[in-house]
Amino acid sequence: MPVTLLDLVRQFEWSMTAAEVAFGHGTDNAFDEAAWLISHAAGIDLGAVDELPWDEPLEPAVVETATALLKRRLDTRKPLAYLINEAWFAGERFYVDERVIVPRSHLGEWIVERFEPWIEPGRVGSALDLCTGSGCIAIALALNNPDAVVTGADISTHALAVAARNVALHGVEDRVRLAEGDLFGAVGGERFDLVVCNPPYVSNELMRDMPDEYHEEPPIAFRGGVAGLDIIDRLLRGAADHLDEGGVLVVEAGSASAALEAAYANVPFTWLASEGGDPVVFLLTREELIRYFPS
Ligand SMILES: C[S@@+](CC[C@H](N)C(=O)[O-])C[C@H]1O[C@@H](n2cnc3c(N)ncnc32)[C@H](O)[C@@H]1O
Known part of the structure; x- marks a missing residue:
């Protein structure tokens, strides 16, 4: 059964909650942060879409990239914005490190x-x-x-x-x-x-x-x-x-x-x-x- 965006977001939401990561760097909850992380791995431009394609199946390579990124987020406790060099402010994308x-x-x-x-x-x-x-x-x-x-x-x-x-x-x-x-x-x-x-x-x-x-x-x-x-x-x-x-x-x-x-x-x-x-x-x-x- 292919994994959809929503499936993976739910899985990552659970992992982040269980690992007790802290939010406040562009998101304030595990669901939103998981959606941001996976969208990045899938190459979705958040500035260009009104709604995420929740029910679309994800390519295995995207799942692999997103899983590696989640591991870095949990292991390092670095804000996701630093791991992907991206932050959103007033509807615009900015480079951050x-x-x-x-x-x-x-x-x-x-x-x-x-x-x-x-x-x-x-x-x-x-x-x-x-x-x-x-x-x-x-x-x-x-x-x-x-x-x-x-x-x-x-x-x-x-x-x-x-x-x-x-x-x-x-x-x-x-x-x-x-x-x-x-x-x-x-x-x-x-x-x-x-x-x-x-x-x-x-x-x-x-x-x-x-x-x-x-x-x-x-x-x-x-x-x-x-x-x-x-x-x-x-x-x-x-x-x-x-x-x-x-x-x-x-x-x-x-x-x-x-x-x-x-x-x-x-x-x-x-x-x-x-x-x-x-x-x-x-x-x-x-x-x-x-x-x-x-x-
Ligand atoms: C809370 S951050 C705000 C950064 C950015 N404006 C934002 O909202 O994301 C505060 C900034 O103040 C700078 N800063 C600290 N002390 C300062 C000072 N005495 N004069 C000028 N900038 C200062 C820091 O380098 C840092 O970039």
Whole structure:
């Protein structure tokens, strides 16, 4: 009896669950991760299909390749994205390897919506993506705002090499520039309509409890200090000087969101509700930043 895609996905789902692998690098459950892994082995372009061919029989060679890949996933505990050098973000495929964190920011949902209704359509002519890593946010911003010029900045030379590869992959060299430096230090005195950032925000305590898969990623992408707020604090104090009149700052605060609210109880953060989860992305206008974080 030939093995169909659905048969093998169910088998792999069982194996991953039994092996207690951790998810969170593009998928959040064993079924979806198995479907991604086998689709890759079968050469299915996930960006080009609406529905996977669940009932199609798989070639024996595909089953063999997928089984070897599953073994590597279970043995090494590396995120699948690193094993296949592929991650999906805001509906686009990106190249990834161990030099960058695997793209999964909640900012993706808002980038495809162009941050409406908080930002007027067509308002963003220039944007800065701080802590750009693989460049996924900068590139997705450029793709969703065809008139915008975007700068992606990071302190890591290694991450920027991956970002450059993705800029070329998406053919946006004319509108996405990459800059190296410590937060706003990468862009001198430049100002933008929009500054976005998915910063390192994991507290020292949470760093110690992360599953194996997360320890395969660069620690510099996570380290947020005692409460997770070290980089976010600096963003809040520096952003107004890099925003044009009417500009906004949008930041993912993730697991540090509660600590942030507690630390700045007087600040009227606008939390962007995310699909099926607690809001972990906040927005502040330039005016609010000037008022609450005067330089
Ligand atoms: C959570 S990752 C986000 C990567 C990417 N934007 C994404 O969403 O997938 C944080 C990134 O911040 C960078 N980073 C850490 N400290 C930094 C600093 N002081 N200045 C600039 N970038 C920094 C890391 O190299 C890493 O690429």
